Amino acid sequence: MSDTTERLNAFPPVSKAEWLAKVEADLKGASFDRLRSRAPGELELEPLYTAEDVEADRQNGLPGVYPFVRGAAPTGGWVIRQEYDDPRLEVCKQQIGRDLSRGVDAVYLRMGPRRGCRVLTLEDFDELLGGVDLSTTSVCIDGGSDTLASAAGFLALARRRGVSYETLRGGFAFDPIGLLAGEGRIQGGLRSRLAELSDLAAWCTENAPGLHAVDVSSEPYDGGGASTVQELAYTIATGIEYLRQLTDAGLRIESAARRIAFSYSVSGDFFTQIAKLRAARLLWSKVITASGGEPNAAEMRIHARTSRFTKTERDPWVNMLRVTAECTAAVLGGSQSVATLPFDCVAGPPDELAQRVARNTQVVLRDESHLDAVADPAGGSWFVEKLTDQLARAAWEELRAVERRGGIVVALGAGTLVDAIAAVTADRRAAIARRKTPIVGVSEFPNVSEKRLERKPVSAEDVSRLLRAALDELDVGAHRDNLIALARKIHDGEGGPGAVTDACVSAAVGGTDMYSVAAVLQHGQPDFHVEPIPQWRAAEAWEQLRDRSDRSAKRPSALLANLGSIPAHKARSTWATNLLGAAGIEVHDNDGFDDPAALGAAFERAPASLAIVCGSDRDYETMLEPAVAALKKAGCPLVLVAGRPGNDASALREAGVSDFVFAGGDVHRVMTDVLDSVEVER
Numbered sequence: 001m002s003d004t005t006e007r008l009n010a011f012p013p014v015s016k017a018e019w020l021a022k023v024e025a026d027l028k029g030a031s032f033d034r035l036r037s038r039a040p041g042e043l044e045l046e047p048l049y050t051a052e053d054v055e056a057d058r059q060n061g062l063p064g065v066y067p068f069v070r071g072a073a074p075t076g077g078w079v080i081r082q083e084y085d086d087p088r089l090e091v092c093k094q095q096i097g098r099d100l101s102r103g104v105d106a107v108y109l110r111m112g113p114r115r116g117c118r119v120l121t122l123e124d125f126d127e128l129l130g131g132v133d134l135s136t137t138s139v140c141i142d143g144g145s146d147t148l149a150s151a152a153g154f155l156a157l158a159r160r161r162g163v164s165y166e167t168l169r170g171g172f173a174f175d176p177i178g179l180l181a182g183e184g185r186i187q188g189g190l191r192s193r194l195a196e197l198s199d200l201a202a203w204c205t206e207n208a209p210g211l212h213a214v215d216v217s218s219e220p221y222d223g224g225g226a227s228t229v230q231e232l233a234y235t236i237a238t239g240i241e242y243l244r245q246l247t248d249a250g251l252r253i254e255s256a257a258r259r260i261a262f263s264y265s266v267s268g269d270f271f272t273q274i275a276k277l278r279a280a281r282l283l284w285s286k287v288i289t290a291s292g293g294e295p296n297a298a299e300m301r302i303h304a305r306t307s308r309f310t311k312t313e314r315d316p317w318v319n320m321l322r323v324t325a326e327c328t329a330a331v332l333g334g335s336q337s338v339a340t341l342p343f344d345c346v347a348g349p350p351d352e353l354a355q356r357v358a359r360n361t362q363v364v365l366r367d368e369s370h371l372d373a374v375a376d377p378a379g380g381s382w383f384v385e386k387l388t389d390q391l392a393r394a395a396w397e398e399l400r401a402v403e404r405r406g407g408i409v410v411a412l413g414a415g416t417l418v419d420a421i422a423a424v425t426a427d428r429r430a431a432i433a434r435r436k437t438p439i440v441g442v443s444e445f446p447n448v449s450e451k452r453l454e455r456k457p458v459s460a461e462d463v464s465r466l467l468r469a470a471l472d473e474l475d476v477g478a479h480r481d482n483l484i485a486l487a488r489k490i491h492d493g494e495g496g497p498g499a500v501t502d503a504c505v506s507a508a509v510g511g512t513d514m515y516s517v518a519a520v521l522q523h524g525q526p527d528f529h530v531e532p533i534p535q536w537r538a539a540e541a542w543e544q545l546r547d548r549s550d551r552s553a554k555r556p557s558a559l560l561a562n563l564g565s566i567p568a569h570k571a572r573s574t575w576a577t578n579l580l581g582a583a584g585i586e587v588h589d590n591d592g593f594d595d596p597a598a599l600g601a602a603f604e605r606a607p608a609s610l611a612i613v614c615g616s617d618r619d620y621e622t623m624l625e626p627a628v629a630a631l632k633k634a635g636c637p638l639v640l641v642a643g644r645p646g647n648d649a650s651a652l653r654e655a656g657v658s659d660f661v662f663a664g665g666d667v668h669r670v671m672t673d674v675l676d677s678v679e680v681e682r
Contacts, residue, residue: 004541019048039269066295067281068323072302073336078337080337081108081337083109084110085111086349089124091233093129098352103360105138105337107132107139108173108339110138112147112568114518117290122508135654139168139171148196148197148500149592151172151504159505162253165207168210171204172213172214173217174193180221180412184532185527188521192525196500198245200213201251202249203501204259206498212261214261215263217235222307222427223308223309224421225425226425228391236283243256251497253291254293257293258297260301263303264303264305266329270328273329282392285300308537310537311346313453314543315440315442317441318440323341328371348457349457415531418532432668435540435582435668471555504521545583548675557587558610559611561603563593563594563614563624564592568619572614572642575663576612576661585671593627600633612641617643628652628656638674638678639657640670641660
């Protein structure tokens, strides 16, 4: 060993067993299990990881090399691809132009005749993307069930501007199975939408190799509260179904794989989200090679977006911190492009400040924090490597279970997938209700007197007016002829793969609006329905309590019935203040009472709806029952006790205690009962 090596390794190596022995000694008899934690709905996380936890034969390669666990590129960096969906074309155009001039690299458009930015005609499309150079700017189009019609409009615009299809970058976010999972309905039936997807993929393979045709989205699963394992398994299962459709339509496995991209919502569990993206690439590479594809076609393209599930309507400024952490996880996990949500996304259409902060969050992380300087900075972390492996293995088993049941579509139709997610969400909702999963600004450290952030929604009348104005500009005769030609092309089914896409593009070039193209594509097929995955947000339950309090003519308030000295009651009174604030209940604080009569007099003076007793366990032994009696005598209708119910719980209830609130208890249920008891309307 050289002198340098000896200096850098001055301390002898320590085994994991020695580390654990030291931890157990420091715990002084307490259980080691208390240091373990659990990722939402799934894997148990250890407090300590060493090299011994990582399999010696695990070979994740290098960044940009199969199996792409460490990233799809050999260098760091990502594309800032913000997302736009304001129904008003002019507003959306302004947002895109402003962002592209101030650091955004690429565009993700939720648009079409029935969703997002309402774009009906080729002229609308030209106006919307008037400041966008299609030959240099990557554009992704999400048109929902009308994606082929929207894609036709985009391709017609490229033709009008003389932009070669071969230079186009980005693609189309066609994901009919994802729509079915999130909305429970697919217009025109799933079979016809899958046929359109295959046709579009074949067309892109032949004419625009830089465009993907499919974007498997995890949004329905993230928004439904699914576990990370479920999110991985169900998105990969969806990718497998699309692979089947594309190869059955005649594409080689390598060509089909290159037409499929993925978009993952990145939520708040930082290290789990990094490992999730790494595990996704490992799983997809395994799928491609197991299907007979070449390793160089197994690269997974990932667009990440910060999760709406974690965002709050209350104290929305905290969302800036959530977005920063989620964006960082997306980058460290190896996403090729990232979209950051505005902090006011839950309140309504974002304002310019919110969009600026969302955009600059990525710009700062890239240009000032230099997160683009290193490829796979999480690689080599024993914790992240182990977690990546655990997630991949667990998701693979869940994926195999889905495939044994007949695939993702059958699982959705039978409701087994919805039931599996419901089991996880029940645990997540319980943790939120008990504040084991705290939500800063909502269930923890709320500001009861905060001024609510108001965003005016876009009215349906305004959207209808914009649509009518666009349609009034159409040439009725040419429009009719184009539709007839398109309908014949679709009905005849001639021309081979990509022929329907070609016909749709020709119709759009000829002046046919995209709503009519979409209607012809449905060609009388009935809609397909399944039970959708219920979508929710983590903060909703507590925000609903705050909403009830805000709507009441007089906000309910509580007297903190503090017992003994300040040091004795401070911990519980602070905890109780946060809890009451989470339900929108104001508090009347004080330095504490030693005399029950003084406590009763304080309640009589305070305009309070209820009281909550706070003190130490020692003070409760002698002061709790007299304090409850004094409060009841003073006319307090509702008395809570901060602390676990002990052996005297029955006697205390008989004396007038309504309920007990404590860490780990279902305090959301208690606060709901409190608002009901003080007659705050639901």
